Amino acid sequence: MRVLGLDIGSRSVDAVWLEGGRPLDAAVTDSGFDPQAAARTFVDRGEHDVIVATGYGRHAAREAFGCEVVTEIKAYALGASVLFPEAASVLDIGGQDTKVIALGPGGKVIDFEMNDKCAAGTGKFLEVMAKALGFDLEEMAAAALAADGSGIQISSMCTVFAESEVTGLVHRGADRAAVARGLHDSIAKRTLSSLKRVGATGPLVFAGGVAKNAAMVELVRTGFDGEVLVPEESQTVGALGAALSHGAGAHE
Amino acid sequence: MTETAAPDYHQMWAELGLDLPTHDMLLQAVGGMYGDAYLTQPNRPEGTGYLDFVLSEVHGLRIKELDDFRKQGGKVVGTFCLYVPEEIVRAAGAWCVGLCAGAEFAYDQVEQIMPRNTCALIKSFMGFKLAKVCPYIESSDLVIGETTCDGKKKAYELLGDIHNVYVMELPQTKDAKALAFWRERVAELMAKVEELTGNKVTADSLRTAIKEVNDKRRALQRIAATFKADPVPMSGKDRLLATQIAFYDDVPRFTQMMNTLADELEARVARGEGVAPKGAKRVLVTGTPMAIPNWKLHDIIEKAGAVVVGEEMCTGSRYYQDLVSEDATTLDEMIDDIAEKYLDINCACFTPNQGRIDDVVRMAKDLGADGVIDYTLNFCGLYAMEQHSVEDAVKAAGLPVLRIETDYSMEDVGQLSTRVEAFLEML
Numbered sequence A: 001m002r003v004l005g006l007d008i009g010s011r012s013v014d015a016v017w018l019e020g021g022r023p024l025d026a027a028v029t030d031s032g033f034d035p036q037a038a039a040r041t042f043v044d045r046g047e048h049d050v051i052v053a054t055g056y057g058r059h060a061a062r063e064a065f066g067c068e069v070v071t072e073i074k075a076y077a078l079g080a081s082v083l084f085p086e087a088a089s090v091l092d093i094g095g096q097d098t099k100v101i102a103l104g105p106g107g108k109v110i111d112f113e114m115n116d117k118c119a120a121g122t123g124k125f126l127e128v129m130a131k132a133l134g135f136d137l138e139e140m141a142a143a144a145l146a147a148d149g150s151g152i153q154i155s156s157m158c159t160v161f162a163e164s165e166v167t168g169l170v171h172r173g174a175d176r177a178a179v180a181r182g183l184h185d186s187i188a189k190r191t192l193s194s195l196k197r198v199g200a201t202g203p204l205v206f207a208g209g210v211a212k213n214a215a216m217v218e219l220v221r222t223g224f225d226g227e228v229l230v231p232e233e234s235q236t237v238g239a240l241g242a243a244l245s246h247g248a249g250a251h252e
Numbered sequence B: 001m002t003e004t005a006a007p008d009y010h011q012m013w014a015e016l017g018l019d020l021p022t023h024d025m026l027l028q029a030v031g032g033m034y035g036d037a038y039l040t041q042p043n044r045p046e047g048t049g050y051l052d053f054v055l056s057e058v059h060g061l062r063i064k065e066l067d068d069f070r071k072q073g074g075k076v077v078g079t080f081c082l083y084v085p086e087e088i089v090r091a092a093g094a095w096c097v098g099l100c101a102g103a104e105f106a107y108d109q110v111e112q113i114m115p116r117n118t119c120a121l122i123k124s125f126m127g128f129k130l131a132k133v134c135p136y137i138e139s140s141d142l143v144i145g146e147t148t149c150d151g152k153k154k155a156y157e158l159l160g161d162i163h164n165v166y167v168m169e170l171p172q173t174k175d176a177k178a179l180a181f182w183r184e185r186v187a188e189l190m191a192k193v194e195e196l197t198g199n200k201v202t203a204d205s206l207r208t209a210i211k212e213v214n215d216k217r218r219a220l221q222r223i224a225a226t227f228k229a230d231p232v233p234m235s236g237k238d239r240l241l242a243t244q245i246a247f248y249d250d251v252p253r254f255t256q257m258m259n260t261l262a263d264e265l266e267a268r269v270a271r272g273e274g275v276a277p278k279g280a281k282r283v284l285v286t287g288t289p290m291a292i293p294n295w296k297l298h299d300i301i302e303k304a305g306a307v308v309v310g311e312e313m314c315t316g317s318r319y320y321q322d323l324v325s326e327d328a329t330t331l332d333e334m335i336d337d338i339a340e341k342y343l344d345i346n347c348a349c350f351t352p353n354q355g356r357i358d359d360v361v362r363m364a365k366d367l368g369a370d371g372v373i374d375y376t377l378n379f380c381g382l383y384a385m386e387q388h389s390v391e392d393a394v395k396a397a398g399l400p401v402l403r404i405e406t407d408y409s410m411e412d413v414g415q416l417s418t419r420v421e422a423f424l425e426m427l
């Protein structure tokens, strides 16, 4: 049986095709204005027997495709623990949300936390800040990585306030790289305290789009007490987990 | 219960000074929310028909009853908090109605007089007042506030500018000194309502009131007890609604209807009949009160396939779990008993408030909960502060906890559903 796992997020729609527990193919596309339409392009390939959807668009997908649904939390837990059976916790920083999960045996969720309704500290946040600094995303991460961490602190995590804080700093002639470093530092700090709150231990699987950001990975690695693993396909962990949840006591 | 089409109440609403177009809008919105949350539920017990009826007439028939009562010289007293003893009000011949509001309304007007970061409960009742859409407050000859949280204390000052408000001073601890102090405040309240109604409270009238209000609580206790069963005989949402309605419905009638509902629920339990499959995940909810039409969290939980087996909140067990002693013979003893029972309520405005933590753990065990959701309105510092102790105690009892901070808006429903569903998957 072929299972199509869909992770329908606000920034991207990710797909993984699975057969007998082994991934056959994976794909990622922008959500655009109509995430369900983006998801439909994968469904229309007709290369599946069953669909399981996760992500914020999962309920709409259930309406549209009559598929099974599973939450992102369970999907990431399953995906991460199949990629890394030794994983004890998961961190996912996606386009608009952040989740941390403490895992028990067999990828069971023991505790989790998600950020609140705003985009503080997420991929979207980094995009806005990069723009304010006149960098593209990679440049910003590279600059942050190269800068030393003694300098600037960003006190605000609200996207709107942080943006004006950053603009203010740049206007006062602050070093852009140091500001970039400050931004990454503050996100890492927030993330690490969230990990602490759920009692996350190593090895930690760092997934989601922001796991491609070398500076974030480095800072989490430095601050986290345990090993940090980054999957090669960090963006499709949720879709993989959704596909894996089929037959594994999927909810609803 | 009548089968004829609902009469037109616009005349009455206009006489109460409501803003009719805005009020129509509100009623329509509440009707829509109700239909979506309640009328879509399968296999509801027949007794919930009464709840449907009362809710559909929430600004109609019940207001008409209050209106008729007032036209015959009766007085209506509005309250916001569990600490105001209904027995005293009734014994003086007045009727009590709850005024808490559970919908976002006219926040733009509210935010001109209070800070944005005020909890939804306060903003909402103020919004209802300022926008002139609440027939209950407009029917209240007197509003009784209380010094619980800082937000409410200050809000009563603002409300006092535009309505007849009396504030009871509540102590912040529960020792003997505090009880003596509180007992005096209860006696003062009695004098205040006596003055309002022109009726003296007597041992007989207070005894009757104690019995009536206890009977209402007993009926709700019976309903609550049926949720120990698996499957549950009714949705948690319907139980919440019953408690919400208890705050403003006619006391003897409501008691009778709830006892009928309890009979039906007990029979369902005996037959093993329920509204959710046996083995559905069971959640206990604790935290800040949920006023009509705030059904948001219950709706999310139950639409995700779980059941809410109880509420440790003011619109829940705190309202009905304790009774006033019925043994007293003199008026003075009765006032003692009332003061004592009311001071026993476990609100986070008291310190310490271990009683609440113990209640949460006990209820979770009694009701066979698989997990606890701790619900707090944004900007409610008191309950947010207690989340930590609640979480520790529940975890120590071996159950997981999900903390939720939200308000009345629907913006975060998607996010909340994800968190609630993930929590349920975890149980």
Ligand code: SF4
Pocket (backbone or CB within 6 Å): B080, B081, B082, B083, B148, B149, B288, B289, B314, B345, B346, B347, B348, B349
């Ligand atoms: S939570 Fe406290 S202040 Fe609010 S109604 Fe209940 S007892 Fe009163």
Ligand code: SF4
Pocket (backbone or CB within 6 Å): B119, B120, B121, B122, B148, B149, B150, B151, B152, B288, B289, B377, B379, B380, B381, B382, B383
């Ligand atoms: S929810 Fe909290 S802040 Fe709001 S009225 Fe109740 S105690 Fe006060």
